[in-house]
Amino acid sequence: MSWIYFLDLFGTGVFAISGVLTAIEKRFDLVGSLVIGFVTAIGGGTIRDLLIGRFPVGWLTDRSYFVVILIAYMIAYFLRTYIVKFRKSMFLFDTVGIGLFTILGIRISMSYNINIENCLILGVVSACFGGVIRDVLTNEVPLIFRKEIYATACIIGGATYLALRHFHVQEDASIISSIGIVILIRYFAIKNAWSLNFHKQSYG
Amino acid sequence: MSWIYFLDLFGTGVFAISGVLTAIEKRFDLVGSLVIGFVTAIGGGTIRDLLIGRFPVGWLTDRSYFVVILIAYMIAYFLRTYIVKFRKSMFLFDTVGIGLFTILGIRISMSYNINIENCLILGVVSACFGGVIRDVLTNEVPLIFRKEIYATACIIGGATYLALRHFHVQEDASIISSIGIVILIRYFAIKNAWSLNFHKQSYG
Amino acid sequence: MSWIYFLDLFGTGVFAISGVLTAIEKRFDLVGSLVIGFVTAIGGGTIRDLLIGRFPVGWLTDRSYFVVILIAYMIAYFLRTYIVKFRKSMFLFDTVGIGLFTILGIRISMSYNINIENCLILGVVSACFGGVIRDVLTNEVPLIFRKEIYATACIIGGATYLALRHFHVQEDASIISSIGIVILIRYFAIKNAWSLNFHKQSYG
Numbered sequence: 001m002s003w004i005y006f007l008d009l010f011g012t013g014v015f016a017i018s019g020v021l022t023a024i025e026k027r028f029d030l031v032g033s034l035v036i037g038f039v040t041a042i043g044g045g046t047i048r049d050l051l052i053g054r055f056p057v058g059w060l061t062d063r064s065y066f067v068v069i070l071i072a073y074m075i076a077y078f079l080r081t082y083i084v085k086f087r088k089s090m091f092l093f094d095t096v097g098i099g100l101f102t103i104l105g106i107r108i109s110m111s112y113n114i115n116i117e118n119c120l121i122l123g124v125v126s127a128c129f130g131g132v133i134r135d136v137l138t139n140e141v142p143l144i145f146r147k148e149i150y151a152t153a154c155i156i157g158g159a160t161y162l163a164l165r166h167f168h169v170q171e172d173a174s175i176i177s178s179i180g181i182v183i184l185i186r187y188f189a190i191k192n193a194w195s196l197n198f199h200k201q202s203y204g
Numbered sequence: 205m206s207w208i209y210f211l212d213l214f215g216t217g218v219f220a221i222s223g224v225l226t227a228i229e230k231r232f233d234l235v236g237s238l239v240i241g242f243v244t245a246i247g248g249g250t251i252r253d254l255l256i257g258r259f260p261v262g263w264l265t266d267r268s269y270f271v272v273i274l275i276a277y278m279i280a281y282f283l284r285t286y287i288v289k290f291r292k293s294m295f296l297f298d299t300v301g302i303g304l305f306t307i308l309g310i311r312i313s314m315s316y317n318i319n320i321e322n323c324l325i326l327g328v329v330s331a332c333f334g335g336v337i338r339d340v341l342t343n344e345v346p347l348i349f350r351k352e353i354y355a356t357a358c359i360i361g362g363a364t365y366l367a368l369r370h371f372h373v374q375e376d377a378s379i380i381s382s383i384g385i386v387i388l389i390r391y392f393a394i395k396n397a398w399s400l401n402f403h404k405q406s407y408g
Numbered sequence: 409m410s411w412i413y414f415l416d417l418f419g420t421g422v423f424a425i426s427g428v429l430t431a432i433e434k435r436f437d438l439v440g441s442l443v444i445g446f447v448t449a450i451g452g453g454t455i456r457d458l459l460i461g462r463f464p465v466g467w468l469t470d471r472s473y474f475v476v477i478l479i480a481y482m483i484a485y486f487l488r489t490y491i492v493k494f495r496k497s498m499f500l501f502d503t504v505g506i507g508l509f510t511i512l513g514i515r516i517s518m519s520y521n522i523n524i525e526n527c528l529i530l531g532v533v534s535a536c537f538g539g540v541i542r543d544v545l546t547n548e549v550p551l552i553f554r555k556e557i558y559a560t561a562c563i564i565g566g567a568t569y570l571a572l573r574h575f576h577v578q579e580d581a582s583i584i585s586s587i588g589i590v591i592l593i594r595y596f597a598i599k600n601a602w603s604l605n606f607h608k609q610s611y612g
Contacts, residue, residue, distance in 0.1 A: 023553070026549075027554075028553045028554060029553065029554065029557075031552070031553075031557070031559045031560050031563070032550075032552065032553030032554060032559075035552075035553065035559070036553070038529075046459070050254055050458055051250070051260060051261050051264060052259065052260045052264065053259025053260050053261075055460065055461025056459060056460045056461050056520065056522060057459050057461075059526075060459060060460065060522050060523075060526050060530075063523055063525070063526075066525055066526065066529075112260065114260060114264050115264075115267055117267070117270055118263075118264050118267075118270065121242075121270075122264075132341070136340060136341065136544060137540070137544065137549075137550060137553070138549060138553075139343065139547065139548070139549045140343070141230075141341075141342060141343045142236075142341060144235070144236065144239075145227070145232045145233065145235075145236030145239065145240070145341070145342075146231075146232060146233065146236060149233075149235070151235045151236075151239070152235050155235070254458055255454070255464060255465050255468060256463065256464045256468065257463025257464050257465075316464065318464060318468050319468075319471055321471070321474055322467075322468050322471075322474065325446075325474075326468075336545070340544060340545065343547065344547070345434075345545075345546060345547045346440075346545060348439070348440065348443075349431070349436045349437065349439075349440030349443065349444070349545070349546075350435075350436060350437065350440060353437075353439070355439045355440075355443070356439050359439070
């Protein structure tokens with residue numbers, strides 16, 4: 001299981017970097033950027049843990065999250081001109097992060113005897129609500145409600161994982177395939193500027 | 205007790221519809237509207253459950269909430285031009301919802317040995333904070349702080365329930381009377397454009 | 409220990425007053441101001457309690473918080489023209505409040521076996537996140553992310569407390585010294601208009 005743990009920390013770091021970069025753009029001070037990086041990285045998992053009653057919440061029990069976020073914060077600050085050049089890699093890393101967070105969220109919820117559709121919801125919450133808290137704290141309408149099919153990718157990826165699990169597909173293969181689905185959906189979404197906007201659907 | 209359970213689900217559906225309609229107005233996409241409908245419907249009860257330590261929170265333990273919200277979401281999307289015509293009925297339904305949520309919130313809190321004034325607070329939180337979360341996520345100043353005596357109606361309705369209970373009035377009668385009080389207050393508030401605004405009080 | 413309990417209630421009252429004054433400035437109604445006063449006063453401690461799993465959260469188990477907030481609310485309403493004249497005293501009271509809330513947050517977290525750096529984080533959360541919730545609910549970008557070295561003072565004060573504790577300094581002396589540090593930092597910060605803003609650093 002250690003590759004999952006490694007990817008979890010990696011995703012945490014990537015989320016933290018994206019939060020810090022947003023905060024710098026908004027001209028937050030050093031402490032403000034650290035706080036935004038922190039809540040972006042651990043916000044989704046924290047809300048999931050609160051809802052299912054897992055205490056203390058995950059990041060409080062394992063020092064590694066704190067360390068990873070601190071390193072990510074320093075990387076974001078000192079290398080931000082470089083990071084902006086690697087937008088495509090960041091996009092890929094971020095997508096791996098949301099895919100994995102969705103699956104991990106589902107797995108943790110299942111171990112708390114939550115019924116299956118709520119596990120899917122909690123998976124999506126784990127992946128998306130860090131970003132929602134970031135946007136609320138920076139006084140923006142949360143991005144996931146407007147621009148991208150961010151949440152949709154999580155829902156489909158999560159449903160894929162639940163389906164593969166139902167058919168007893170080997171665990172690691174299920175996780176990797178589901179994350180693959182999330183990456184594919186976001187890739188095509190960006191490529192074709194898909195969005196599930198009801199009001200300005202373009203059939204063309 | 206089954207009529208209470210039925211009304212609870214009904215209130216959940218009405219809150220979800222109001223959330224989805226707000227999201228559509230704000231041009232949120234399909235997933236965004238669903239999320240807003242969801243948090244509007246279950247947000248207040250979720251915060252109450254978190255504060256008193258009731259885990260997993262209510263809607264995670266009973267599939268019906270998920271199903272009702274999904275149906276409400278589809279109703280809101282497909283029938284929204286009709287719903288807007290029935291504003292008056294929606295207003296009545298919504299008021300029944302907040303009245304009942306206040307009473308249910310108080311009852312649940314009492315079963316957790318919370319002292320009586322905090323039970324009243326938790327009742328109001330149950331009824332109002334779904335709307336507060338909706339407004340925060342759509343980047344609005346929460347409506348309950350400005351326009352209506354929404355929260356006041358809940359406080360008075362909740363206090364009525366606690367008083368009737370104190371005098372051992374039969375439970376169903378207490379609940380119905382208290383909800384009736386909430387409906388009356390909001391009805392007269394709208395009728396006379398009451399508001400508890402300290403700055404522009406009109407004595408006329 | 410009773411002087412700590414007294415200061416805790418005092419800090420709660422000061423935070424409530426600052427919340428109510430903000431709400432009045434924003435033209436919230438009577439109920440809205442009460443809600444803002446309430447969440448400003450108990451918001452930080454509530455989030456800390458949720459994260460470590462302390463249920464029901466603190467203010468629900470002790471009537472005094474409710475009473476203090478109600479009194480603070482009335483003071484804020486009836487004496488607001490006077491309070492505004494005593495801005496300097498309010499500033500001192502507020503700083504004592506955040507200093508004490510940081511230390512109390514750390515102490516409570518330590519009793520839940522949280523590791524030391526997370527205790528520091530939880531201390532800062534206890535002191536600062538009431539204000540963050542206030543700002544989110546009034547649709548402002550949270551003050552602590554932009555203007556003052558509010559959070560920084562808490563971090564340094566909290567670290568001081570942890571250091572003194574590590575060297576077995578007597579408890580009351582540690583608490584008083586740490587709060588003193590917080591007061592000094594904020595005093596000099598205001599005096600010299602320090603801020604940790606990365607973008608507009610002035611070396612002068």
